[in-house]
Amino acid sequence: MIETLGMYFQFPFVRYALIVGVLIALCSSLLGVTLVLRRFSFIGDGLSHVAFGALAVAGILNLTDDMLFVLPVTVLAAVLLLRTGQNTKIKGDAAIAMISVSALAIGYLLMNLFSTSTNLSGDVCSTLFGSTSILTLTQGEVWLCAVLSIAVVALFILFYNKLFAVTFDEDFARASGTRVEAYNLLIAVVIAVIIVLAMNLVGSLLISALIIFPAMSAMRIFRSFRAVTLCSGVLSVVCALLGILISIVSGTPVGSTIVAVNMAAFLLCCGAARIQGGKA
Amino acid sequence: MAQLTCSGLSLGYERRVICAGLSFSVNEGDYLCIVGENGSGKTTLMKTILGLQKPLAGSIAFGDGLKAGEIGYLPQQTAAQKDFPATVWEVALSGCQARMGRRPFYSRQEKEETRRNLARMGMEGLAGRCYRDLSGGQQQRVLLARALCATRKLLLLDEPVSGLDPAVTAEMYALITRLNREEKVTIIMISHDPGAVQYASHVLHIGRELFFGTAQAYREKWENGDFDFMRGGSAL
Numbered sequence A: 001m002i003e004t005l006g007m008y009f010q011f012p013f014v015r016y017a018l019i020v021g022v023l024i025a026l027c028s029s030l031l032g033v034t035l036v037l038r039r040f041s042f043i044g045d046g047l048s049h050v051a052f053g054a055l056a057v058a059g060i061l062n063l064t065d066d067m068l069f070v071l072p073v074t075v076l077a078a079v080l081l082l083r084t085g086q087n088t089k090i091k092g093d094a095a096i097a098m099i100s101v102s103a104l105a106i107g108y109l110l111m112n113l114f115s116t117s118t119n120l121s122g123d124v125c126s127t128l129f130g131s132t133s134i135l136t137l138t139q140g141e142v143w144l145c146a147v148l149s150i151a152v153v154a155l156f157i158l159f160y161n162k163l164f165a166v167t168f169d170e171d172f173a174r175a176s177g178t179r180v181e182a183y184n185l186l187i188a189v190v191i192a193v194i195i196v197l198a199m200n201l202v203g204s205l206l207i208s209a210l211i212i213f214p215a216m217s218a219m220r221i222f223r224s225f226r227a228v229t230l231c232s233g234v235l236s237v238v239c240a241l242l243g244i245l246i247s248i249v250s251g252t253p254v255g256s257t258i259v260a261v262n263m264a265a266f267l268l269c270c271g272a273a274r275i276q277g278g279k280a
Numbered sequence B: 001m002a003q004l005t006c007s008g009l010s011l012g013y014e015r016r017v018i019c020a021g022l023s024f025s026v027n028e029g030d031y032l033c034i035v036g037e038n039g040s041g042k043t044t045l046m047k048t049i050l051g052l053q054k055p056l057a058g059s060i061a062f063g064d065g066l067k068a069g070e071i072g073y074l075p076q077q078t079a080a081q082k083d084f085p086a087t088v089w090e091v092a093l094s095g096c097q098a099r100m101g102r103r104p105f106y107s108r109q110e111k112e113e114t115r116r117n118l119a120r121m122g123m124e125g126l127a128g129r130c131y132r133d134l135s136g137g138q139q140q141r142v143l144l145a146r147a148l149c150a151t152r153k154l155l156l157l158d159e160p161v162s163g164l165d166p167a168v169t170a171e172m173y174a175l176i177t178r179l180n181r182e183e184k185v186t187i188i189m190i191s192h193d194p195g196a197v198q199y200a201s202h203v204l205h206i207g208r209e210l211f212f213g214t215a216q217a218y219r220e221k222w223e224n225g226d227f228d229f230m231r232g233g234s235a236l
Helices: A002-008 A012-037 A041-060 A066-084 A092-114 A120-129 A139-158 A160-168 A170-175 A180-202 A207-221 A225-250 A254-279 B042-050 B079-083 B088-100 B108-120 B136-150 B166-183 B194-199 B215-223
Strands: B004-013 B016-026 B031-035 B057-062 B071-074 B154-158 B186-190 B202-205 B211-214
Touching (some): A002 A225, A012 A139, A012 A160, A012 A225, A041 A120, A041 A207, A066 A180, A092 A120, A139 A180, A160 A225, A170 A180, A170 B042, A180 A207, A207 A225, A207 A254, B016 B042, B016 B057, B031 B194, B042 B071, B042 B186, B071 B136, B088 B108, B088 B136, B136 B166, B154 B166, B166 B186, B194 B215
Parallel strands (some): B071 B154, B154 B186
Antiparallel strands (some): B004 B016, B004 B057
């Protein structure tokens, strides 16, 4: 098996896939802790559907670089979604559900009406489940991904304490002069960036798994914010690595393999928590 | 000059006025208790003082060396906090946020102050414990320590004893009174518990009838049955 892996690592695209996969997993898990704790878990899901719709539109417009269109649209949607959380007529979860199904439907509709591709269902499937795209990344895309990921991690470390304050108690943070709106905006933009990046890895239907699972698993075991964040990052990276390696060796789709590994890790953490709880 | 002066305040959301014509002032070392029925605008008043919400009319002025951001706030707990993975230390330390400005990390001095405030609340031994595993009274102490990290002068407490059992409630009141008497921290406390008035130096009653004055005057008025709503037969 090691030999098979060794052989695969001769190919640059496999190494790229591994690097990008790990970076994306790290970013999404860091932000995931904040999202899960603020009851925003579904934002990832909603945004990924918006990104799918945007990708369909970009395909019709025959844009050479999809990212240039998909990224701004997703960022805009993220800002709008986070804003709806604050006293509007349509409540947050309903707004997210409506936006995400609309984007999904319109995206598929447009792809059907205007597609020039001969293998439409294959295209749709790979956008939704990310079956092959991570293995066809160019060097440029890997660089873009690396730079954005490092920026996300740097921002996270720099604003770690503020993020904690805003996540734990928004009202207190605002009362003590923290510009909560600015941080919410920052969070929205960063999430949108991560989701667009993660579409290459796991496809738009499975992104929320990368955001939610590591945080939930870490919360089973650890009881401080710092430990949960660290554990979530480490767990996510390990799961992504394992998932990609398994998918290379056994030829399974990358995205769903990573999610399956994350699921297994979550179950393990639940078991560990139970044993821990039994002792205490 | 008073630390906090509110004149002619009207409170409410959008066009619905909850409470109008509110005027009162708070001096250094005062212990003001704000009472009133549910829905009379107590929490709205607090949010307005904190600057989370704009008053419909009137003004709020800070004085006596107090700036708008220097208020320690003890909010009512939210549902999300009940299962939040954070240690006592992390929660209390986040009270120093206000002083940090753009600086991303806490200084040694801020950590020292957090340690001192936890000790004032008798919580220093539990700093490493998980916040969600504490009892209701202990959680309130942690949030009080956090509020003290944000201020040295003025504390705003929103229903600090709701959901606590009688023994813990008495302890909490004693703690707040000690902060006020011994450390000269100004206290503004919202309560729907009429018993809270006995600890206060001043009372603001909002609702169908407005009252602002010393606790003594409030008690006399109360004993004489001078409130309109009492004659109406509805008891608090």
